[in-house]
Amino acid sequence: MRRRPGRVAVPWPPLIALLALLQGAGCNSGSAAPRPEGARAEQPASGAREVELVPVTEAAVEQLVAISGTLDADEQVTVGAKVPGRLASLSVDLASPVTKGQVIGQIEARDYALRVEQAAAALAQSRAQLGLPPGGPDEPLDVEGTAIVRQAGATLKEAEANRDRAHKLAKDGLITGVDLDAAEAAAVRAETALQSAREEVRIRQAAVRQRRSELSLARQQLADAAVRSPIDGVVQARRASVGQYLTAGAPIADLVRIDPLRLRVAVPELEAASVRQGQPVRVTVQGDGAVYAGTVARVAPALDPQSRTLLVESDIKNPGHLRPGSLVSAQIVVSSKPAPTVPASAVIRFAGLSKVVTVEDGKAREKQVTTGRTVGDRVEIVSGLSVGESVVARPGSLQQGQPVRVVEGSQGADAR
16 A cells, blocks of 8 residues: 655554553463463353253053044934825924834824724624624634534434435335435435535634734724834924825834934045954044044945945944034044153154254253154154153253253243
């Protein structure tokens, strides 16, 4: 740098004084050696963070098959009219509770009551033809004691006696051969009439049984005019109205049984091999924090060839507010095995990674781990830790290499 001619550089008085002061301090015989450039002061021990260590322990971890499914009614039936007729009354409507055997509807029964009377009269007539009283059970009948058979038997005895006398008279030459033949024919006809009388009695016995069946059928139709619920449940839909004429089998109401409910899930083929009957099942419903327990009750014998899934059913107790048709989340507990676990508070999750903090040489050291299922307040460690190691119970904002001091029974200082 060139100086301009005619000018002299004069030091700045304050700067001269500062340089003199520094030189005087360096020449002092009692001063310490100068610190090398870049050296840092040591952290005082009082700045170490207090932490509590917890061991990695082994705990039973359940292996689950998690899947979505549907709650269906345990039973669903459509109740219809067994006999045709006009619907005289209907005592249920949508959401009406019903019990097994309860009358929910009534078909007009006048015609069926008249049929009962008609069948009863026909039965009494058939019994009278056998010499039986109009009422009473169909007791065993003495065929030979009926009037028609006794009459035929008497005719046969008379014809046989006339035939015997004719033979004696013919031997003495007192009657012609024509008279003898007539006596023989009369005896044969009488024997045939007796056989016919016995067969007639059997026919009349069969007629009595037929009339008895007709009477029973008429009474059953009269009883069927009252429509009854076949199950305990709730009315899902009403399908008919009072005054409507119904044919046999016409629907009247849809009934469902909602306790227990039947859980149906389709388990994928890869997980189907581990599902067995009797395994525990846990069910959660969207918007409901409760967990409903059940067991695997039925397992389909084959996979669905279209979806490659296995149909599994479970019976779930209904506390009263669960509804058929609800979409639920289900967990099937297929097995339980021991695995390393740590408290959930010891795991740090950030950006999709899981870490824990250990202590080495008085300093915090981060370890990346792979976590599995959560069991209560503990987390399964799939890899990165072994049973017997220790981790910081509540790492908070501990940083890699930060000084720490392990304390017994302390909860550790929370990061601030």
